[in-house]
Amino acid sequence: MKVLAAMSGGVDSAVAAARAVEAGHEVVGVHLALSRMPGTLRTGSRGCCTIEDSRDAHRAAGVLGIPFYVWDFSERFKEDIVDDFIAEYASGRTPNPCMRCNERIKFAALLDRALALGFDAVATGHYAEVRYTADGHPELHRGADLNKDQSYVLGVLTEEQLRHSYFPIGATASKAEVRAEAAERGLSVANKPDSYDICFIPDGDTKAWLADKIPMRPGLIKDRSGEELGTHDGAMTFTIGQRKGLKVDRPAPDGGPRYVVGIDAAANTVTVGPREALRVGELEGIRATWCGQPPEGIGHSREDGIDCEVQVRAHGNTVPARAWLGRRDETPGADGTRPAGQHVHVALEEPFTGVAPGQTMVLYAGTRVLGQATIDRTRSLDPAA
Missing domain, CATH: 2.30.30.280 (Adenine nucleotide alpha hydrolases-like domains)
Structure with missing residues (x-):
């Protein structure tokens, strides 16, 4: 199989590329230049896709003996991720840029280019697994290390995208095991800190960053x-x-x-x-997509819905719920605030606290990711709300 390994400059993607090579695939490494400021530097564990990350990825590719390229996706990233982030906040919503990045950059723009160039799959260092059913349909499942599981941010992937996604470290028991393997392979990123926060706001001050844009x-x-x-x-x-x-x-x-x-x-x-007003019992999602085949038996009423679990934050807890389909809008609402697409209603068996419109809810059946939707409305359990 011809594999394009997306190498962020971190330990996870480096080991993923190494395992793809070891598995006998023809592997080419690529680093995505997403920042429009090429001199951007990493500050500790804040930020990613910096010039230092590019160099770390290049060094790792050299150790593995694979070709390496840097692809400039900065314009696409600005339009699809940064501008969307600003627009959502300007509308009073709280977006998840990592979801949009996976949806529109890593598994849309990158995958489209990879397939056009003749690659069979894109490999990343995500902690998640793609499994196939007996009749050949791909499913996305949680990674073996639940503390590092990243299936939530991959909930936007479609069935066709799953067919071309390769997660070599998804079945690894722990991050410590990945770091130990990196050290054994002589990869200098073995002890590199994980990145966190929003990559294009490396100092973590979202309010100050937005104040310059809105x-x-x-x-x-x-x-x-x-x-x-x-x-x-x-x-x-x-x-x-x-x-x-x-x-x-x-x-x-x-x-x-x-x-x-x-x-x-x-x-x-x-x-x-008060805090009590933050407890919500129902969620309504828009722009819903299914991660693989749609869940069997889901209908347009609570009675015809399905039992599932719901997660609303990348490393948050899940709660049992009942989900069913709402209407499907072919055009946005008259006020222009409700995007076209399938709506999903979710009734929670246990409340979530502090859920904001713009966040993503991901539906699970055990370890399997069923799909996702952008939260548009919530219903508080507080009678005074």
Whole structure:
């Protein structure tokens, strides 16, 4: 098999490429240049796709004896990931750029180019597994190391994309095992820290970064009764569940902390309330896609739905739920805020806390990823909400 190994410059992708070589595949390494600032440097474990990461990937390819290239996807990354991130926050939503990157860059733009060049698959260092059913359909499953499992951020993959996805380290029992193997192979990235946070905001200060991209307007902070409690610099820099940085001096009537429970970007207002108001029992998702074959038997009512588990954060817990299909819009809603596509409704058996529109919910059946949707609306369990 001819394999294009996406090499980020980290230990996971380096070992994935090494295993692909060891398995006898014809392997070519590629690093994606995503930053529009080629001099970008890594700060500790913050950031990725930096110039140092490119060099680390090049060195690893040299050790493995495989060809290596750098592909410039910075323009596509800006349009599909960075601009989308800004637009979502400007609308009062909380997006997940890693989901969009996997969907639109690594397993769309990269995979499309790889197939056009004659490659059979793209290999990455994700902790997830592709398994095939008896009738030949691919399924995405959690990685063996549940502490490192990355199936959540791959929930956007389609059946056709799964057929050309290769995750050589997905069945590995632990990250420690991967690092030990890297050291044995003489890969200098064996002890390189993992990257975290948003790669294009390496200092981790999302609010300050957004303030340079979105015009900020002072607005009001209110409680759920409409009483004015304070002011803010811009509603779109807040997120549901936020507790710090509210600049509300007056304590709540019960003396408890206040949390952001609502964001109205159009009115530029932020609503705060008690933690109880953050408990949600139902989710409505838009732009739903299935990861492989659609789940068998799912219908358009709760009675015709399926039992599953739902996860709303990359390393969050799952809760049992009932899922069913909503309407399918061929065109966006009249107000332009509801994108076309399949809607999914989910009733949770146990509440989630602090779920924000714009986040991604991924549906599971055991270890198998069924699909995903972007959360559009939630229903609070607090009667006063």
